[in-house]
Amino acid sequence: MNCKWKSKNNKFCNRNMKSGYTCIFHKNNKTKRENILFKHYIKKEKITYFLGFCFEEDFNIKEILNYKYNYLIFEECIFYKKADFSNFIFKGKIKFLNCKFLDEVWFFDSNIDANFIMEGNYFEEKIINNKIFRNTNINCQSFKLTGNTNLPRLDGIAFSKETKFILRDCHYTKNYNYIGKVNYTIAEIQAEKIHDDKNIGYYTYYERKYNTINRNDFGNYGEYLISKVLNYIARELMGYGEHLSKFFIYIISIISIFAFLYMLIGVTTASGEIIKFDFKNTNSIFGFLKMYIEFWYFSVITFSTVGFGDMTINGIIGKILVCLEVFIGITIQSTWAALIIKRMFR
Numbered sequence: 001m002n003c004k005w006k007s008k009n010n011k012f013c014n015r016n017m018k019s020g021y022t023c024i025f026h027k028n029n030k031t032k033r034e035n036i037l038f039k040h041y042i043k044k045e046k047i048t049y050f051l052g053f054c055f056e057e058d059f060n061i062k063e064i065l066n067y068k069y070n071y072l073i074f075e076e077c078i079f080y081k082k083a084d085f086s087n088f089i090f091k092g093k094i095k096f097l098n099c100k101f102l103d104e105v106w107f108f109d110s111n112i113d114a115n116f117i118m119e120g121n122y123f124e125e126k127i128i129n130n131k132i133f134r135n136t137n138i139n140c141q142s143f144k145l146t147g148n149t150n151l152p153r154l155d156g157i158a159f160s161k162e163t164k165f166i167l168r169d170c171h172y173t174k175n176y177n178y179i180g181k182v183n184y185t186i187a188e189i190q191a192e193k194i195h196d197d198k199n200i201g202y203y204t205y206y207e208r209k210y211n212t213i214n215r216n217d218f219g220n221y222g223e224y225l226i227s228k229v230l231n232y233i234a235r236e237l238m239g240y241g242e243h244l245s246k247f248f249i250y251i252i253s254i255i256s257i258f259a260f261l262y263m264l265i266g267v268t269t270a271s272g273e274i275i276k277f278d279f280k281n282t283n284s285i286f287g288f289l290k291m292y293i294e295f296w297y298f299s300v301i302t303f304s305t306v307g308f309g310d311m312t313i314n315g316i317i318g319k320i321l322v323c324l325e326v327f328i329g330i331t332i333q334s335t336w337a338a339l340i341i342k343r344m345f346r
């Protein structure tokens with residue numbers, strides 16, 4: 001008879017067994033004797049692929065893994081009690097896929113020398129503040145943590161200079177945003193260390209995203225609101241700041257909005273002609289576009305602080321607008337230059 005246990009991804013256990021519907025590895029509420037057998041069978045079969053195992057007692061890797069292995073996969077396992085991977089040297093690849101950790105998880109003082117993947121796992125909220133990788137030396141090429149829920153703090157981890165650390169799609173509830181910030185900062189530091197340019201922008205963005213501004217930290221609502229708005233602008237402008245294309249779109253939008261405002265106010269050309277958008281005499285779309293292009297040109301000239309002087313703005317509001325655009329222009333131009341230079345020197 002074969003075990004009928006099936007995973008959420010339609011993977012079957014299919015292990016040979018004497019009797020029953022599913023094998024002892026997936027069983028809940030095991031008796032004392034069954035728990036002893038559980039460990040005994042793991043060692044006897046030298047299991048390296050743990051599919052759908054229910055670890056109801058403390059799991060200690062040193063106690064169980066006394067046999068050789070090339071890889072370890074824990075898939076859809078549930079660790080009801082402590083999962084202890086401490087003081088262990090991982091020489092083979094290790095993967096945790098869609099597991100549930102309902103109690104403490106320890107990787108303390110371990111060496112991870114082979115590639116490590118943790119994907120789609122769930123951690124109990126009560127351990128979110130525990131540094132599960134305390135004094136863990138990560139010496140492998142790739143250390144990947146993706147799509148995990150309540151991934152605990154990662155400080156205390158020691159990366160080698162070669163390790164590519166990928167941290168993606170962490171899920172945190174609002175109360176634990178600061179853990180997200182801590183973890184993405186760690187990822188950002190490692191990405192900078194190994195010049196992983198592709199990911200730095202992502203981490204910078206998420207570090208800011210999780211940079212929580214709590215109402216309680218502010219005396220009055222006004223200060224809180226200003227802080228919140230500034231944080232939002234910083235995030236939008238600089239979050240994916242490494243993305244030149246997004247920045248370019250910002251510049252074009254600013255120029256276009258100012259061009260529209262100038263069109264309402266009007267300019268005087270060198271020959272003394274006043275050009276202004278007239279609501280009453282609505283021209284054809286073509287006429288409108290032609291006029292808009294004129295003003296767009298004026299806006300670009302102003303934004304870039306070139307100022308040819310072939311058109312001059314009318315009225316005091318117009319002058320204020322021009323000053324504002326010149327100021328924005330100077331600020332953005334320097335940021336733009338900095339971004340390009342940063343890119344060139346990578």
Ligand SMILES: [Zn+2]
Binds near residue numbers: 023024025
């Ligand atoms: Zn089974």
